[in-house]
Amino acid sequence: MKKIEAFIRHEAFDAIRDRLANMGLPSMTVSEVKGSGRQQGYTESYRGAKTTIFLRPKLKLEMAVDDEDVESAVATILELAHTGEPGDGKILIFNVAEAVRVRTGERGPAVLARHEDPLAT
């Protein structure tokens, strides 16, 4: 079991979510974060006082998947989040020691398995 953490642009999310859901991987969590990186800062100005801001709004996408789905999920994100401009973000992959489904108490890879759930598409 692996967890994918991807720091991406907001604009990319809808397409990624759709594609992954179609692949049977609708389960994920996103959060609003601010990122600093190679992308240039911007300047705000208020009554003449200026500040340069290095943090920019990004989305953090977290999804735990079964080992066999990691590469396809990463490929999807890579394809759809890519613009070629600085600020495209990074994808990190972690080992998951254990996964539990709260609704059922199930554990292990089954919890993260691909599923063709009509509701979730």
Next chain:
Amino acid sequence: MKKIEAFIRHEAFDAIRDRLANMGLPSMTVSEVKGSGRQQGYTESYRGAKTTIFLRPKLKLEMAVDDEDVESAVATILELAHTGEPGDGKILIFNVAEAVRVRTGERGPAVLARHEDPLAT
């Protein structure tokens, strides 16, 4: 040392936090996230234009604990976050390579040890 990440419903949090604090595990971090999963989307409507939204507000609970506390913490979360309806969420467990307490600079499992801290209950 393990880190537990639980994606849960908002309603469940207060009870979980109380129980864990009573167990000597008051240390945790929560954040507002949006989740997609098996739970059904909902439809918003504005001036007749409709959109189906798949993301729903969830809480992400992160707590690093000593190995011996993992199971009791997971059991607590499982018990109190469980409703049996889709949307109950998932719990992921990760290995922590190292933990440091900023206040003291201490490292290792001691940092995550259970503590009967009166202030924190």
Next chain:
Amino acid sequence: MKKIEAFIRHEAFDAIRDRLANMGLPSMTVSEVKGSGRQQGYTESYRGAKTTIFLRPKLKLEMAVDDEDVESAVATILELAHTGEPGDGKILIFNVAEAVRVRTGERGPAVLARHEDPLAT
């Protein structure tokens, strides 16, 4: 490759970001979280009804770095986030199984390497 997760005070962030950027580690992501820990709760009051709140605003700093940079990054955070009062936070370190740069598709430690990027300072 390692990922550092640090739960810190808001006040500490600017200095940490500056120092790390100067060290060639400008890439990181921060998010607003609420933390519970050893730090004391506070009481709010509305029309005489009182509640004690245990969660306090914190910043979560996430940065994936190459193995060789872990210690210097942790030392920097430790130094600048430290006040000695409860609430200083904790630093957790995780192994990263893989890292990918979305802009280029590159993988591996190179993605997280230190870089003297003028734009990012």
Next chain:
Amino acid sequence: MRSRPLAAAACGLGTLLALPVAAAAQDAPAATTDSLAAQVASLASAIDTVWVVVAACFVLFMQAGFALLETGLSRSKNAGAVMAKILINLAVAITMFWISGFALAFGSGNDFIGTSGWFFNATGFPAAAGTAFASASASVSSLFIFQMAFCAISLAIVFGSMLDRTKFAAYIAFGVVFAGVIYPMVAHWTWGGGWLFKDGFLDYAGSSIVHLQGALGALAGAIILGPRLGKFRKNGEPVPIPGHSIPLAIAGVLILWFGWMGFNGGSSLVAHGVDFADVLLTTNFAAAAGVMGATLGSLLMFRTIDVSQMGNGAIGGLVAITASCAFVDYWAAFVVGLVAGLLIPVVVVFVERRGIDDPLGALAAHGVAGVWGTLAIGLFGTATRMDPVIVDVVGLPSRAGLFMGGGFSQLWVQFYGVAATMAFTGTLCAVTFLAIKHTIGLRVSEDHEASGLDISEHGMFGYPESFIEVPGAQPTPGPAWGGDADPSHAMTTSTPATAP
């Protein structure tokens, strides 16, 4: 016409109205005292009408005050539903006051109810046709607007204690009954020349007629609805649910304060031959004292200076002085407001202890303050100020308040006037709410309440970007935030990047 376009403009805009006064002044062969007297009477009516209309507009504007106050004190997931409620209630109040309210309140009839003038059929108002009324005072239309705005205020108060959990349809159903029947009947008793009027009951601008009635509806509604989910812990302890925006709530209070100048000031219904502005002094002194009283009370009771209580203090002071503003001296007005302010936190806690969930504090600010203000006339009223009504109009012997050496007689009238209002309005409101509860339903389902009324009843949040994805809501920083000051758009220079 060519050479006088401005006059034409006036005509085009203004239905060109006969202008008898002006005409007389210019080309009439000679002004006679009779023609002048007629013109003077017409001007007197005009000035009264202007004041009443302006005051009515101020009162109408108080709807914006209630809207902000209520939305500010509700949770943000219900913020849009509050605004929908205000709009539909205002619409219902206006419509019902036109259909039946004005007739029941001000039509001729008996001591309890008016029975003529449905649909504001002016011929139903003998008084309106009477020359005295028509020529000497404000136009009947202006009086209608003023009274209509009052009725809408009373209805708006009702739902302050019912925020965050009431069904949209219930607003309409209750509004029809309240604005169409309940409120006007009680208004008739005093302002329509009914039995309370004949007994010398005084309520200058409606502490009990407008505010207490609204609060009684609020009380009945809050009890029948029950508290919001999560408002009380299992042990009955209240949980703070402090609304989502104190700035909006207090902006609402300030709008109400402003509108009250029309509320009390306009209740003279005349602007000439009387110092109608004097009630604005008592009104402002009481409001100021109300703020101070609630500040002090909050500090003593809660050991904190609760901002929402300060706002309620202002409202409480204003509500209390509404009945008495024309009948008490300045110092007494200050006392009336101060006591009202001090009562606010006490009553708020008392209400909450009873398990009643009143998000706005309407029961304290409009209910208890309304009762107190009405009774205060019986305590602080001066003969000098009361005689013009009690003696000259009603025809009773002169009276004064208890503390002004006048004995208990006025206090007694005030007391049973309030008691009758409470019994009558309280009962009818409770019956109406119960009827709604058992037919179309009064409270939304638990699911809807948890989801928030905005999404469940209106399909969209009041603060959409807080809860759902809005395309483009998150500013996506492109070069516009960075260093590419595009020299081509001179007026819209973006800020140059300073990154080295």
Next chain:
Amino acid sequence: MRSRPLAAAACGLGTLLALPVAAAAQDAPAATTDSLAAQVASLASAIDTVWVVVAACFVLFMQAGFALLETGLSRSKNAGAVMAKILINLAVAITMFWISGFALAFGSGNDFIGTSGWFFNATGFPAAAGTAFASASASVSSLFIFQMAFCAISLAIVFGSMLDRTKFAAYIAFGVVFAGVIYPMVAHWTWGGGWLFKDGFLDYAGSSIVHLQGALGALAGAIILGPRLGKFRKNGEPVPIPGHSIPLAIAGVLILWFGWMGFNGGSSLVAHGVDFADVLLTTNFAAAAGVMGATLGSLLMFRTIDVSQMGNGAIGGLVAITASCAFVDYWAAFVVGLVAGLLIPVVVVFVERRGIDDPLGALAAHGVAGVWGTLAIGLFGTATRMDPVIVDVVGLPSRAGLFMGGGFSQLWVQFYGVAATMAFTGTLCAVTFLAIKHTIGLRVSEDHEASGLDISEHGMFGYPESFIEVPGAQPTPGPAWGGDADPSHAMTTSTPATAP
């Protein structure tokens, strides 16, 4: 002077004005009928002026209503830019109406255009110098203020459909042309005594002159700008972009409702010798019906009670009754408003289906409702109410609306009046916007739009704390939140910690 400081105060403050009336009443040897007649005429003028000035202030205040409505319905990344737009547009409208607007609209000239009185040079207005106008009615200054406020409203309407993507400089450029030339010319046709006036075209307070003109600008602008990024899916389906704050938007609607009392009420331009308050009844009935109509329409069409549509319903009802408020009976006013309200969701959907992105719904609420309200006079106008203008002022034979037995004649005039306005204003607005587009540019770059106008055009977000770091924005909980009630600051007791 020593013994009369209050009088002195009056002087110091008030340019010490001759007070002929008072003087006459005191020390004049004897009041003659002639001197009294002069005084009466002066008072008549004063009372008209007071009413017109107050009404003008209400109309000016509507700018705050539009500001809140528009900012509420734009996304929060553009919220500050909306406020900048309101300020600069108001400034431009005032300035241009002073320079050329009033002269073009109300100066003497021909049937199509006024040609005198630039820079509000009062000597350019023969009518103003005429005794009838000067002595009998409101002062020319007060009329200027009133008309100026109207012009600014018309301009404010234009940009409601252009939110979230228009360049700041374009507001100025368009405002100069619209307030300085387009609006006043059409106003001249009717209110300035021009050709439509002579034909008996009726538009009491500007359903077509103010609102339709604004909506035509909005239509031209929205088409030429194109929709916001992300507003339509590739298949043309609209995506909801619901703004960021319904509470602010509806607070804006309530301010507009209040301001409309001055808008319609003040359009009598006189306060004496006529029941000017009566139009406030029709106005409120139509507004109430508009809310109900839009509520019903939204429920039927969308199966949800859209709060923004309810607000648009109120505006639609008010816009529709603006032309007809003085010419129709109460029931007809209700019908006019109800139809306007029902039309709102229909038109909103129709507009969106055409690929036009109108964030505010201005085309429905100001455009279609404006047309409907203007035509409604030809349907529901009564001879009793129309005669004072049609017969007494314009000098045409008596007429009534179609449904009131008057045949098609008035409807026909109303129709071609509207048609002419649409052709003229629509064309000129489109030309102006095209000219702007091809010179200084009308729309911001995609990058700027995505970043939001606030940061890209104004260097700072309207809600800074939401998007950027503000030093100290995040409250850092120190002991102040905890148990250290510092006993030294009595008034500011912090809440004691209860943690065990």
Next chain:
Amino acid sequence: MRSRPLAAAACGLGTLLALPVAAAAQDAPAATTDSLAAQVASLASAIDTVWVVVAACFVLFMQAGFALLETGLSRSKNAGAVMAKILINLAVAITMFWISGFALAFGSGNDFIGTSGWFFNATGFPAAAGTAFASASASVSSLFIFQMAFCAISLAIVFGSMLDRTKFAAYIAFGVVFAGVIYPMVAHWTWGGGWLFKDGFLDYAGSSIVHLQGALGALAGAIILGPRLGKFRKNGEPVPIPGHSIPLAIAGVLILWFGWMGFNGGSSLVAHGVDFADVLLTTNFAAAAGVMGATLGSLLMFRTIDVSQMGNGAIGGLVAITASCAFVDYWAAFVVGLVAGLLIPVVVVFVERRGIDDPLGALAAHGVAGVWGTLAIGLFGTATRMDPVIVDVVGLPSRAGLFMGGGFSQLWVQFYGVAATMAFTGTLCAVTFLAIKHTIGLRVSEDHEASGLDISEHGMFGYPESFIEVPGAQPTPGPAWGGDADPSHAMTTSTPATAP
């Protein structure tokens, strides 16, 4: 009574006021010129009173404007505390103006101070008893309300530069001294017939008396308080702290703009026999020019169109024209406003460079603009407009401004009037703030400041949901958001789920 319920209603509501005018018109045996003259005088008073009262209400409403402006420009963790401040300050100002302010300002006394009429004891005002004042102009009560509202405005200005760090108790302490002593004394010098009045110093509606005084308090306060934590970097460079809501701030500006119509317009104190509406033209032209000036200034200095500066430009233009609105021509009003607007960004930067932290920009918008506007009379005043005061009332020889060919005499008076105000008010405010600092304390602790005033002084955030958990604040999506359109609640159809 039975047959005339509406008249009865009027009575019940309105203390049934003798209605001499109407009575005379109907049943008096014959109207004599004497009785008519009395009635005309009474009407003249009534119309003046109506205008003054309405204007006073507008000025009172400006409190809502300041509330929104200040809360918008403070950080959201302090947003509730700002509202508390407005409420308590208004309460204190009203109370103190009643107790001592009106007596000191307008009571009879000497050239420097009034000494009669404490607690608005009307018998303390010989002038009020004088027939000229009582019968010819607005009622003394209405004048009190108007002046009271002015005093409250001046106090409100003080704290704009002290946001985000001042102790609650300090508002009360300073308010008592400022509204009870400092402000009224300076008001007496000019408006109370004092030494500046006798020298021909002109300040029509208070550029220096109201606004400059407030700004001097703001300056003293800001210096003694010191800047907010984090406002300046170690090298002295200012850090932007842009407040939390530009929409609220600019809505506040628009409310102020509206209120200013009463502020300047009502300062005539009469409505008849004079074109009191004319000052509204100069007022609006200056406001418009102020917006343009600040827009241009901001673009030139900052290379960005700062929205808060645009708002300050409007205020600056209005403040500047406040003194001069009745004394300068339209074009000059435009220039006065334009210069004030251009000065805004310059002064804001200058103030910040001095290390003074003025979150609102009050020193620029009320201080420097107030000085400029007062001096502008000495530059642009015309003899035609000044003579009615300078010659007819004060009894000095005719004068005009420097640029109007009048030499330096008026400019000199204006100059030393401003200088005296600055010295006197500046000193007393500084002394008061220092006294507060060394007794009850002026500034909250660093901890409290970091936590925010809302939680530390008021126990609850102004936006609770942003910072703490509110039960049920987060909408919990149950089936209500999904597909279970519950068919039982017809009016409240939830949106059906479309998920396949």
